Amino acid sequence: MAAAGLLRPTLTLLTGGALAQALPLLLGPWLARLYSPQEFGVYHLFAAVAANVAVVACARYEFALPLAADESEAGALRLLCLMLLGGVTLVCVVAAALWAWIAGALWPAWLPLAVGVLGAVSLATLWATRQQRFPALAVARVLQHGGGAVAQTVAGVLHAGVHGLIGATVAAGLAALAVLRLPWGRRVAGRVDQQAIQSAARRHREFPLLNTPHAFLGALQDTVTVALISAQLGSAAAGAWGLALRYLKAPATLVGGALSQALYPRLAAGGGRITAESRATVRQAMLTLAAIATPLVGLLWAWGPQLFAWAFGERWREAGELARALALYIGVHFIASPLAVVTMAWQAQAWALRLALVGQLAFIVALAIGLQLGSLAAAGWVVSGVTAAYFGWYFWRLARWPLSEAAP
Numbered sequence: 359m360a361a362a363g364l365l366r367p368t369l370t371l372l373t374g375g376a377l378a379q380a381l382p383l384l385l386g387p388w389l390a391r392l393y394s395p396q397e398f399g400v401y402h403l404f405a406a407v408a409a410n411v412a413v414v415a416c417a418r419y420e421f422a423l424p425l426a427a428d429e430s431e432a433g434a435l436r437l438l439c440l441m442l443l444g445g446v447t448l449v450c451v452v453a454a455a456l457w458a459w460i461a462g463a464l465w466p467a468w469l470p471l472a473v474g475v476l477g478a479v480s481l482a483t484l485w486a487t488r489q490q491r492f493p494a495l496a497v498a499r500v501l502q503h504g505g506g507a508v509a510q511t512v513a514g515v516l517h518a519g520v521h522g523l524i525g526a527t528v529a530a531g532l533a534a535l536a537v538l539r540l541p542w543g544r545r546v547a548g549r550v551d552q553q554a555i556q557s558a559a560r561r562h563r564e565f566p567l568l569n570t571p572h573a574f575l576g577a578l579q580d581t582v583t584v585a586l587i588s589a590q591l592g593s594a595a596a597g598a599w600g601l602a603l604r605y606l607k608a609p610a611t612l613v614g615g616a617l618s619q620a621l622y623p624r625l626a627a628g629g630g631r632i633t634a635e636s637r638a639t640v641r642q643a644m645l646t647l648a649a650i651a652t653p654l655v656g657l658l659w660a661w662g663p664q665l666f667a668w669a670f671g672e673r674w675r676e677a678g679e680l681a682r683a684l685a686l687y688i689g690v691h692f693i694a695s696p697l698a699v700v701t702m703a704w705q706a707q708a709w710a711l712r713l714a715l716v717g718q719l720a721f722i723v724a725l726a727i728g729l730q731l732g733s734l735a736a737a738g739w740v741v742s743g744v745t746a747a748y749f750g751w752y753f754w755r756l757a758r759w760p761l762s763e764a765a766p
Contacts, residue, residue, distance in 0.1 A: 379608045381504030385511050386605055390670035392514030393523065395601075399593030400465065401523040402600030403584045408469060410577040412476035415446040418569040420484040421702055422562035424626045432488060434558040436541065439481045441555075447474040468524045475531035482538035487619055495619060498534040506530030568707035572714050579718045583725060587737075590729045598677040598734060601670070606681055609654060610692040617643060618696035625703030632704050632761050640700055641757050644693060651689040658685035676734060683738025690749035700756060713755075717748045 393401075416439035426432035450470040457466035479502065486495050506527050513522025588596040621643060625636055657665075658681050666678025681688075701710035724744040728737025 378499040378501075378503035381500075382507035383605060383608060385507045386601075387669045387671075388511055389507070389514060390601065390674055392511065393519075395594035395597035395673065397520050397523065398597035398600050399584075399588060399595070400520045402596060402604075403581075403588065403593075404465060404468070404472075404520075404524060405527070405600075406577070406581040406584050408472040408476060410574065410581045411446065411450060411469075412473045412480065413577045414570045414574045415443045415473060415477035416481055417442050417566035418573055419559070419562060419565050420481040421569060422558075422565050423484045423488045424623045425562065426488070426558070430554065431558050431561075432485075433541075434554040435562065436481070436485060438555050438559055440542070443474065443477045443481065446477065450474075465520045465524060468521075468528065472524065472528050472531075475528050475535065478540065479531050479535050479538070482535055482540035483619075485540055486538050487623060490623060492619075494537055494539070498537045501537060502530050502534035505533055564705070564707055568711050569702065572707065572711040575718050576714060579721055582722055586722075586725060586729060587734070591734065595676070595734055598674065598680060601674060602666070602677040602680045602684065606658070606684065606688045607691065609650070610688075610695040613647070613650060613692070613696075617647070618699045621696060622699040622703055625700060632759055634761060636704075637757075637759055637761065640697070640759075643696065644753055644757065647693040647696070651692040654692065655685045655689040658682055658688065679733075679735040680738045683735045684742055686742035687738070687745045690746055694749050694752060697752075697756060704759070706759075713752060717745070717752075720744050720748055 419435050419439050419442070423432055423435055426435055447470050450473045454466050454469035457469065458464060479498075483495065483498070486498075506529075509526030509529050510523055513526050516522065518525070584596050584599065587599050621639070624639065662682030662685065663675055663678035666681060667675040670677070698710075701707055721741060721744065724740045725737050728740035731737070731740075
């Protein structure tokens with residue numbers, strides 16, 4: 359029954375997500391010929407930094423929206439998020455100016471707009487998730503991901519370079535935001551004043567205290583990864599890493615994103631209480647994801663380099679070698695990606711933060727060791743081995759979670 363209840367919203371989101379990911383996948387070979395590995399390297403460094411800031415720009419209070427007791431509290435949380443996002447965006451203006459001066463380039467000037475748009479899309483997505491407006495969520499995903507790829511293609515034809523890659527992503531985020539229709543005023547339902555905002559902030563303080571460092575460090579892993587590769591092997595290698603991860607993680611974004619948006623409100627409805635039904639739902643989700651991930655891993659092991667050279671051109675064969683090496687990591691990440699909402703719904707964020715710190719440190723150490731061996735592929739094999747062990751423990755622990763409200 360639990361799995362059946364997730365089917366309809368998951369399929370709705372999956373339909374939109376399929377188109378959202380199909381467009382980047384179909385346009386990928388063209389994009390790889392319109393932009394050089396060096397341009398992709400710079401873009402992925404910028405995108406990693408922008409995402410690193412945007413993911414915590416609302417102090418993760420947006421993820422408390424499905425848990426809000428009523429519409430008045432939800433409205434207070436929304437306003438709190440908007441105030442925090444505005445403050446972070448202003449700080450990014452100064453940071454962007456400093457970054458542009460250090461880099462001797464203008465592309466860092468996009469940072470405030472990129473952070474503001476990404477943060478607003480996250481807030482609007484959780485607002486729509488609370489209201490279970492799944493068709494709007496599906497359309498927004500098409501516009502943000504698929505529309506972004508289309509816009510990047512147009513910018514590449516116009517020889518817009520790094521600015522085209524960044525600007526297209528920002529424009530796609532704005533289009534998604536328009537569809538999600540986030541209210542910007544002070545009234546949604548009931549009266550929302552400063553006292554209500556403060557009360558909501560206190561009630562859900564575990565999100566800034568526990569989930570914010572968790573999310574920030576998770577995004578920081580991507581930023582440090584690109585920075586390490588750029589420093590060790592150059593921006594072209596960073597571009598190969600970015601291209602490989604962009605397309606290898608597309609299935610996780612498609613299936614995992616749809617499942618997590620449907621799974622979170624269902625688990626959150628229990629008010630943090632772990633029941634046999636909710637644990638069975640999580641187990642079923644893991645088994646389903648594993649069944650999808652297994653053939654993907656086999657495909658990359660068998661034909662990764664050939665597929666990348668055929669699809670993107672011979673200059674991207676290194677990305678295919680990396681894809682083969684990272685296949686196991688991609689598989690376990692595919693399973694783990696939508697499960698991040700489980701510990702939020704089960705109010706076990708302290709446990710999740712501790713485990714994530716171990717995993718992120720292990721990833722960076724594995725990457726650094728692999729890079730010392732002199733190639734991206736070597737780094738990928740080391741990362742795959744370490745992350746397979748880490749996620750294996752994570753899956754086993756979730757499947758055996760005690761039927762109680764308290765985290766272990």
